[in-house]
Amino acid sequence: MTTQAMIFLGLGIAATILCLLVLFGYLPHLRIVPDDTKFNFVRFRRISFPISAALSILALTLYFTHGLNFGIDFKGGTLLEVQSKAGPIDIGEMRGKLDALGYGEVQLQEFGSNGEVLIRIAQQPGGDEVQQKVMTRVKETLGDNIEYRRIEVVGPRVSQELLGYGTIGIIVAIFGILVYLWFRFEWQFALGAMIANVHDLVLTIGFMSIAQIDFDLTSIAALLTILGYSLNDTVVIYDRIREMLRKYKKLAIEDLLNISINATLSRSIITHVTVSAALFALLVFGGHAIHSFSATMMFGVVLVGTYTSIFIASPILIYLGVAQGRTAHLEDIEEEPAKPAAKPAPALGKPAPQPSPVKR
């Protein structure tokens, strides 16, 4: 048995024991977020808005100066993943051979210790057929001692179209979600979610620019998934805000938002732990084919998405004029009027996180 297998077995046994202890009540359940938190999240908007604005501008600047590391899907060209059949590869020698072909800059990237190399050759002028010739000549140059694990050749027109579809796709998705939220909520919510969304995408693209992650079709998949999941988070909080708006007719919007965010905080954190766990597994074991996908998702969903739903998507509702005319603060409210028409009696009357001043 290898050491690796022993470690996994050990961890497995430990996890099983842990689970059994919890199940039979010898250990208390894990509470990452304590009950009845009362953080004043909304107040942070005076910090979070400027920071987000600055970061967004930074991300956009990076995008326009540093640029994205477009993969061959969008730039066209040739990609070969090769493995030497005879152990380690002399990368310098390989580079020399390939440079001699005169195809401009040839990128070589070695990974693993088994002589695996990723070769990228930029698109050559002269249309689709030329790209095929590039691949044939590279194969002739490298000879027979090499296993070709992956070959991708994307012609100029296909790459143009893929980029076009990708861009249109993201715009259509944003628009579709906007329309859906507009139907389900009020327009302010839809707009707020949208601003938060674009903010997520901009920051993620900035991240991809800094990290120089290969921007290819899977990146578009990652961006769209980030869009979906970060909205998922936002919608959960918005749902609660809407519920609170119906329940508390006079409560000032700041307090109402704080109550809503605090009430859903535990769920937000727990869900992010499970999603991170899944992404972590993909990042560690998923292989390099989806490595950039996992990394982008990790950044977009876990880091940016959570932050955005709490510190951007919710406070922005204040400025978008949700429920205008609410001026009363918690201290001014004597008693919340129950609204019998909305729900059967037992559901109401006792709002879940009872604001303490009311009890006074």
Place this chain on the structure above:
Amino acid sequence: MLHFTRWKAWAIVLFSLIVCLFTVPSLLSPQTVQKLPTALQRHLVLGLDLQGGSHILLEVDSNAVRKEKLEALRDDVRKTLREARVGYSNLTIQGSGVQVRIREAAEVPEGLRRLRELSAPVGGLLAVSGQRDIEVNDAGNGLIQLNLTEFGIRNRIRQAVDQSIEIVRRRIDELGTVEPSIQRQGDDRILVQVPGLQDPARLKALLGKTAKLTFRMVDMSMPAEQALQTRPPAESEVLYSQDGRQPYLIERRVLVPGEDLVDAQPGFDSRTQEPVVNFRFNTSGARRFAAATLENVGKPFAIVLDNQVISAPVIREPITGGSGQISGSFTVQGANDLAILLRAGALPAPLTIIEERTVGPGLGQDSINAGISAAYLGMALVVVFMIVTYGLFGLFANLAVAINVGMILGILSFLGATLTLPGIAGIVLTVGIAVDSNVLIYERIREELRAGRSPVMAIDQGFERALATILDSNITTFIAATVLFFIGTGAVRGFAVTLGIGILTTLFTAFTLTRLIVALWVRWWRPQTVPV
């Protein structure tokens, strides 16, 4: 929310089980699956990135189609006017049409009438659009213009793509690969996906050839070198041998076209033992070939493939049997491939490879292993975390998620969907997201408990309020997955499919199974406290 009638409970359980059971054929070996009734043979297909193979996107050269159509129109105009004995001059191809000048003004109406007959409705018998393929205009002064309509050209390109698909299919079938997929994509493209191919070079060589074969005479009026330096005679052209070194002067007139071939087989020459291709003509081809060889004994003729001279033997005696032999210093595979091409027929227009993605079998297996490891680790982490956080209810959540994953695989199998590496990533992500529905419900139950409700009341309210949120939050992701499905290709589309199906099954399990499990627990244990 916690009340289930008996039949409803059974319906939910049975439905989930049946959907999960659709996974079974995907787990069996292909031999066992073939013994099952056809209705149960539906199974998951591994994507090219997992089992290795080639994805090749071809484009029909629409300019060649256009050019060919224009040349045919010019020849038709010449033939029509000659038959009608109408004098003409300046017959030329101009832009997207042909123009001709009728010499005598008196003959213009007759010429116009005859030329109008060339224009045919597009779409054959079912032509309801009223569109025609050629527009005939009298430009005055005896000038007649015949323009190809955009509609007619598009129709012709569509036909060319259809024919090409058929011919590409015949060529690939000859390679004996398993389950190749050949589909039309867009207006003028063909997507070829061939799994498990070790070397796509041969496939590409077969696809890259138009395979237009003609038998023509060699023009002996001047040496080819002289024709190159001066100008070849009007009815001849200079073509090169396959290696591109030897020029030949070949008559444009075709003795026998390749369409008249009915069979071609690789073989060996009985004397030299060189690989050759034996072919047979149909009746009309045999008759024409016999007549031509009879006339030209002692002269060389040329076998021309895609404007390259394969060989130019001298006719020693008339060939009347309707069969012959092509020898052109082939390798065994070369002879074999030429026979395949000739049997499959010529493409109506050249095909260009505009995208190629090939994954070798080694990387495919590595990706499968990576995907499986990631799936196990991801699930293990989520399962442990849920139990540590929610105890018994965490166990319920894990049960629901396990059934959820079973159902995703079942639906994918039922649809015969393609599982790619990003697709596996989609499943792993779904595990992370599917527990979110449980987290939402449990957190809501906790809130209701803190608000002082009885356990049963709190569970009931927790479900009722959380489910609305679950619906809203999942639909947004579903919209993103749908968009991804339509814009994505290949592996990315696989991700969109699993993500979308994952959301549907998550909604199903959240609304029925999780609720049923908790309801049964409440009914059997009559709990005084809720251990969330």
